[in-house]
Structures are given as structure tokens and as C-alpha cells.
Amino acid sequence: MRTTRRTTLRSAAVVVGAATVLAVPVGSAFAYSPAGSSTGPAASVRAYVTTVKLADGSVAKVYKIGDSHFEADLFAGSTKLDRLVSKGGAASYGQNDGLHVVLQPNGTVTSWMDGVSKPKPQPRPASEKEIRKESSVRITMTDGRIAELVDGPNGKRVELSTPKGHALATIDLRRPSVQHDGWTYKLVRDGKHVKFVVIDGKGGGNSWVYDFDGKLIEKYTVDPTGVGRPVLVASGGGTAAAGAAVLGFTALSHQG
Template sequence: MRTTRRTTLRSAAVVVGAATALAVPVGSAFAYSPAGSTTGPAASVRAYVTTVKLADGSVAKVYKIGEGHFEADILAGSTKLDRLVSKGEAATYGQNDGLHVVLRPNGTVTSWTDGTAKPQPKPAPEKQVRKVSSVRITMTDGRIAKLVDGPNGKRVELSTPKGHALATIDLRRPSVQHDGWTYKLVRDGKHVKFVVIDGKGGGNSWVYDFDGKLIEKYTVDPSGAGRPVLLASGGGTAATGAAGLGFTALSHQG
């Protein structure tokens, strides 16, 4: 005997039709109980799943008994031809008067008739896995930033030039300070930017996208001229600037 269970469907009047294949959704697991029985423990029920039209016009009513355990009642009108049972890793195969039916352990029912091609089970769709991308940049302070974009979102891993880890920031912990420098992630619409602020040098700042490109730069005017300049601000009452940072207008008096 092969790994599949074979059974012969009892004869009944059937109409020849096209081959069909239907994937049956899997519900909650239940223990086995005879058909129609509602007695015993609450978990001991035969849970109806779906009705599948077979290739010859008859139908298969599919029930779930437990995990990897399904039954299919084969019916032609009101006449029950047979019951197929699939449990574990074994599929069940039945045939009668040119009709072939397969019940698989995941509840899938396929059928075909003599003279038509046997349908092949459809492969499970592949899950779309978001790929991880990363790029390393050397910042103005000489430190290294690794910009990572992956399934868990965007993050930046900061380290010294020799590779010693300093800190990691993400959108839940978007900012960190080290030795007078501030490193932070900010949202700009649908985009996330990485901002480096030189607190020791008066507030000059550099803004990178997650491709590692320097896309914005803000420089404090050292001349002392009486005109306003944009200075990256850590918060407070500053207005929102182009990089998603706060910017404070400073007026240098001569």
C-alpha cells in the first residue's frame, strides 16, 4: 500500500463536468467526534469548513476534526457516496465511475474525471519578506554611522572609526548625544532622515537620507553680520525646518 489511502466511492448517478481544485481555509483545531454527534466534551465536534463542487457535479462537504485531520463527505444529491479521511501527512484518494477525488491533510480537495488532466496542487504563495539594506557613512566628527532599513524599521548604529559601538537610535529612541554631538532620526512626511548636529561647533548640522546621501546642510554664520541664520535646535519653541528639525532664527548683532 502506498502512502496515500485509497477508497472506492459507492456508485451514484453523476454528471461529467470540468476538473476543479479548491484550497480550503483551516479553522480551529477540534478533536474527533462521529458525524452529527453533539455529545461529549465541547472540543469533540466535527467542524464544517466548506462545500466543494467536484468535477462530475457531485460535492464534497469538508469538515475539520483536528490539526492536520480533515474529513470529506462525498454526496451526489442526497445520496452519500463515501467519506474520505486525511490525517497526518497522508492524503486520501477515492474513485468511482470515472470520478477521482483527493483530500489532503490541509483540507484541500481536488477532483477530476477520466479523460481530463489531473489537477496539480497550487504551491503556497511565498511570503513577501522585506529585505534589509544598509549603508555606512563617515560623519564630519570622524565617527561611523551605519544606516539600516529592514523589516523592523529604520535605525542607525553609531560607532568609532575603530568599530567600537557607541549607540543605536531608531524611531522609538530617535536621539542620542555623545561628546557634544547630537545624532537623531526625524520624520519628513513618509521619509526618515538622519541628522548630525555639532553642538560643540555652534550648531552646524548635516542631514542624510537612508541611501547615505548628504541631502541638506545648515551652517551657523560666524561673521556676526546683522542678519538671521538658521541654527539647528534641539526642541523648545523652535519652528519646524526643512529637515524635520527645529530651527531658531538668531540675529547676530555687530
């Protein structure tokens, strides 16, 4: 991939069925879209579709946000150039240093360099099942660290990082557990479901259980009167007995 000099990007919108290209002032950097832009309320889930190598060696990562709404993040190496937004049946067009990129309303991406014929758009997949989707949600855990819960074609995983974004570890069902500074983070199977568990080893074993929508569904507090094997009091979704069995503890009672 060649190094692309970062320049002020220009974008335009290509309306399906129209021959006119709408020019956008310098500095708008792909922000304009005739059907809306990405500056409104953030979608709760961006479903990853694919990564496309562009004509100059840079890449576009394509996400589906909703019906007739796709976004493509453009990267030159590790540098994010900007984002194309196709919404409401309109394509989104951008150019930089002779590179032309179009995000079509069906989520496909085409690109070409100056002096090269414009390629024809690729047909839309016959079925939504053919699109490899990946969804994720970020949560802030009790210890202040960040967990990104990812559900994709290769299964579920959790990416752990510091509040400043420094990567700590990644766990999945093949490597389901990791410890850091006295805290344990693990994935456990509960029937057909997979849960993410955070255990405070420094605090005696208090535990928090999340589903892959990022919702806190169970919380277990160590009973200070317990002796021998830790005895937990469960609150939230599920039953104390079922949740404690997943975590390997003995349940005392259920609250709430």
C-alpha cells in the first residue's frame, strides 16, 4: 500500500438516475450526503460487511447501519481519511490525489484512478445471509476498564482495554479467561447463550455478568457470613442457582 499524502478531501453526492454531480466545497471531507449524514444520532450497532482494497492501495471498511444506509471508513495505512455515507438510495462519492471512490446504495464500493476507466458497480448479494456481519457494543466495567463485546462470523469475543484505549487482552471461547491486576474476565456458556463475567478478586469475588447486548443481567455479591466455599447472593436476571452454577459458586439466595 503506497503512502498517501493527507490532503484536504473533496466529496460529492451521486444521485441514482441523475447525470449531475453535486460539487461540495473544499473542507467538507465526505460529510455531505443528499440523504443525510453521519453527524446525527449514532446507531446502536454498526454491522461490519467487508473491507475493500481501493485502486491506490488504501482500503474502505464497509458497515451497514440500517435499511438503505451504509457507511465506508477510508484508510491510508493506519490513517483514517474520512467516511462516505450512502443513505436513502443515494450513492456517496469522494476523491483524493487522483483516487475516486463511490459507495453505492447497496453497500458495494468501486474505485479508480485518474486516466483509468470507471468500473461497473458489482451486483448486490442475492441474500442478506451472504453478508458477513459483525456487531459490537462497548461497556465500561466496574473497574473502570473498557470491554468491547463483539459477535461476528468467527464467534463471540471480548476486547479489553484501558479507559485511554490501550489494548490489554482479547478473550474468546478458545481462550475464555484472562486475569489482570487481581480482576478476572471470562466467557462462559450458559446453555445456548454466552455470557461475559467480570470478577473482582481483590474485593473477595464480587461478580458482574453481561450479555452480548452489553446489558448487566446478573450481579453476585459475596455473603460475608459464608464459610468455606464462597457463597453468593444473586440479583438481576436469572436465578441465583443457575447463575452461580455457571460461575462455579454456591448460591445463597436471590434478590429482586
